[in-house]
Amino acid sequence: MSEAGIQLQCRLPLADFTLEADLNLPGRGVTALFGASGSGKTSLLRCVAGLARPAGRVKINGECWQDDAQRVFLPTHKRALGYVFQEASLFAHLSVRANLEFGRKRIAAAERKVGWEAAVELLGIGHLLDRGTAALSGGERQRVAIARALLTSPQLLLMDEPLAALDSRRKQEILPYLERLHDELATPILYVSHSPDEVARLADHMVLLEQGRVVASGPTAELLARLDLPLALDEDAAVLVDTQVVGHDEDYQLTRLGFPGGVIKVTRKALDVGKRARLKIQARDVSIALTGENPSSIVNRLPARIVGFGDAAHPAQCLVRLDAGGTPLLARITRLSKDQLGLREGLPVVAQIKSVALLA
Amino acid sequence: MELTPEDWSAVRLTLELSTLVTVLLLIIGTPIAWWLARTRSRLRGVIGAVVSLPIVLPPTVLGFYLLVLMGPQGAVGRFTEALGLGRLPFTFTGLVVASIIYSLPFVVQPIQNAFMAMGDRPLEVAATLRASPLVTFFTVTLPLARPGFITAAILGFAHTVGEFGVVLMIGGNIPDKTRVISMQIYNHVEAMEYGQAHGLAAGLLAFSFIVLLGLYAVGGRNGLGGGR
Numbered sequence: 001m002s003e004a005g006i007q008l009q010c011r012l013p014l015a016d017f018t019l020e021a022d023l024n025l026p027g028r029g030v031t032a033l034f035g036a037s038g039s040g041k042t043s044l045l046r047c048v049a050g051l052a053r054p055a056g057r058v059k060i061n062g063e064c065w066q067d068d069a070q071r072v073f074l075p076t077h078k079r080a081l082g083y084v085f086q087e088a089s090l091f092a093h094l095s096v097r098a099n100l101e102f103g104r105k106r107i108a109a110a111e112r113k114v115g116w117e118a119a120v121e122l123l124g125i126g127h128l129l130d131r132g133t134a135a136l137s138g139g140e141r142q143r144v145a146i147a148r149a150l151l152t153s154p155q156l157l158l159m160d161e162p163l164a165a166l167d168s169r170r171k172q173e174i175l176p177y178l179e180r181l182h183d184e185l186a187t188p189i190l191y192v193s194h195s196p197d198e199v200a201r202l203a204d205h206m207v208l209l210e211q212g213r214v215v216a217s218g219p220t221a222e223l224l225a226r227l228d229l230p231l232a233l234d235e236d237a238a239v240l241v242d243t244q245v246v247g248h249d250e251d252y253q254l255t256r257l258g259f260p261g262g263v264i265k266v267t268r269k270a271l272d273v274g275k276r277a278r279l280k281i282q283a284r285d286v287s288i289a290l291t292g293e294n295p296s297s298i299v300n301r302l303p304a305r306i307v308g309f310g311d312a313a314h315p316a317q318c319l320v321r322l323d324a325g326g327t328p329l330l331a332r333i334t335r336l337s338k339d340q341l342g343l344r345e346g347l348p349v350v351a352q353i354k355s356v357a358l359l360a
Numbered sequence: 361m362e363l364t365p366e367d368w369s370a371v372r373l374t375l376e377l378s379t380l381v382t383v384l385l386l387i388i389g390t391p392i393a394w395w396l397a398r399t400r401s402r403l404r405g406v407i408g409a410v411v412s413l414p415i416v417l418p419p420t421v422l423g424f425y426l427l428v429l430m431g432p433q434g435a436v437g438r439f440t441e442a443l444g445l446g447r448l449p450f451t452f453t454g455l456v457v458a459s460i461i462y463s464l465p466f467v468v469q470p471i472q473n474a475f476m477a478m479g480d481r482p483l484e485v486a487a488t489l490r491a492s493p494l495v496t497f498f499t500v501t502l503p504l505a506r507p508g509f510i511t512a513a514i515l516g517f518a519h520t521v522g523e524f525g526v527v528l529m530i531g532g533n534i535p536d537k538t539r540v541i542s543m544q545i546y547n548h549v550e551a552m553e554y555g556q557a558h559g560l561a562a563g564l565l566a567f568s569f570i571v572l573l574g575l576y577a578v579g580g581r582n583g584l585g586g587g588r
Binding site: 050076078085087091102103106149 | 484486487506
């Protein structure tokens with residue numbers, strides 16, 4: 001049996017429902033715990049941290065933090081984790097520097113994988129070190145809190161909606177840092193969020209929670225494209241497409257991104273050929289044509305095949321799941337169009353993509 | 361209205377008593393306040409009420425029962441005699457014990473309020489930063505609850521300085537042993553020495569005012585109101 005990965009078996013009665021989770025999550029990358037507020041995401045995170053005491057088992061890459069069968073329950077301070085709370089929760093009686101030192105000084109020098117300079121630079125807080133915490137803005141506080149957690153060189157980083165309290169500009173500033181965390185540290189991250197956008201951008205894996213139950217768990221791209229999950233009902237329902245830069249068109253200032261389903265052209269990006277790029281394509285930006293012959297201003301037209309239909313939020317509309325060379329796409333169209341075009345499963349069509357968002 | 365050597369002796373004794381009692385109360389009161397602030401036990405209400413009892417109880421009632429308890433027939437009295445400590449009434453030690461009970465709520469409540477106002481979050485954060493509960497208590501809890509401790513110390517000290525009824529019942533009026541300022545004022549008034557009484561009384565009045573002034577300054581800065 002492989003020891004790698006995060007094994008969670010938790011059962012915890014809460015006020016309105018019982019949190020029940022039995023999960024095997026990848027031992028690296030970002031796993032998003034996604035769900036509406038009050039779905040038990042934070043409680044699950046607290047179970048992993050030992051801040052709540054569920055019945056069950058918690059194992060992180062072979063290290064046992066809780067196992068009821070063996071009567072093992074490590075208290076929180078003995079778990080090699082970093083926790084970023086929704087509100088930064090800095091110690092008000094300590095300076096920024098002392099806040100950062102608080103956890104770091106308890107880690108043996110040999111176990112410090114994250115350097116002071118690296119963490120301070122990564123989160124851009126060098127100029128704040130000698131300040132008190134009261135004078136910091138919300139974004140600054142949260143960056144200090146993230147650095148503070150990182151400086152304990154955790155084996156698992158738990159983040160409870162760390163961006164929820166920030167304005168969108170600050171969010172956009174921190175997101176690249178989080179992406180770098182993901183790429184450079186190899187520390188697995190459990191990331192609680194109710195923002196589909198954050199999840200699409202950051203998460204490799206995703207757990208969908210509803211009323212304390214795990215509705216689905218799997219790779220983010222796969223889950224987002226599923227018609228049977230509540231995600232599909234969201235106004236912003238979207239799929240992720242992992243592509244590679246195949247070339248640039250200097251005349252028209254376009255960048256060509258290739259994936260098994262074809263090539264998508266986007267406005268010229270400063271990306272080297274061969275670089276990986278993740279695209280988000282919203283269902284509302286995809287329309288369906290029976291042939292690619294009609295003249296149109298839409299640049300991106302991909303041959304695809306219909307593999308299924310699902311409900312959309314509004315009864316006038318439906319979702320169509322398409323397969324473009326093995327990559328799933330979602331199109332949200334009216335039911336009227338569906339019947340007028342005679343769309344059915346297995347039908348080869350052309351997916352017309354009006355716009356895409358480049359995530360990373 | 362020069363203070364007599366007896367007056368000065370009473371002042372010194374009062375300061376000694378109050379300082380000792382305050383130090384002991386901070387040590388005893390902190391775990392009680394911690395327990396009251398954090399427990400979910402059903403006993404919380406009962407213990408909380410017992411600790412607060414001296415606030416509403418007439419000091420003479422408290423003193424009377426302490427006298428009975430510590431006396432030769434009382435449980436505490438028999439216990440202290442068995443330990444070879446002798447009897448506590450009419451000794452400085454007895455006064456210390458009685459004062460601790462008498463001033464306990466004035467120390468426990470500000471600390472308890474400070475612990476409750478702080479909430480769980482700082483403790484949880486400290487735990488996720490690898491600090492054991494004991495380390496957390498000294499590096500996070502105590503510094504964050506400092507205004508509560510300052511308020512508690514001031515109230516405990518001032519309240520002990522001002523006690524009279526309990527001392528009267530349990531300590532009597534023994535010079536250099538149990539004769540505190542309030543007793544000495546009483547003695548002067550009994551002897552019709554109003555000038556002498558004024559000397560001490562005015563001193564206590566000024567002291568009380570300064571204490572409260574300081575308390576409101578601390579409370580104002582930390583948003584804790586006037587203490588309790």
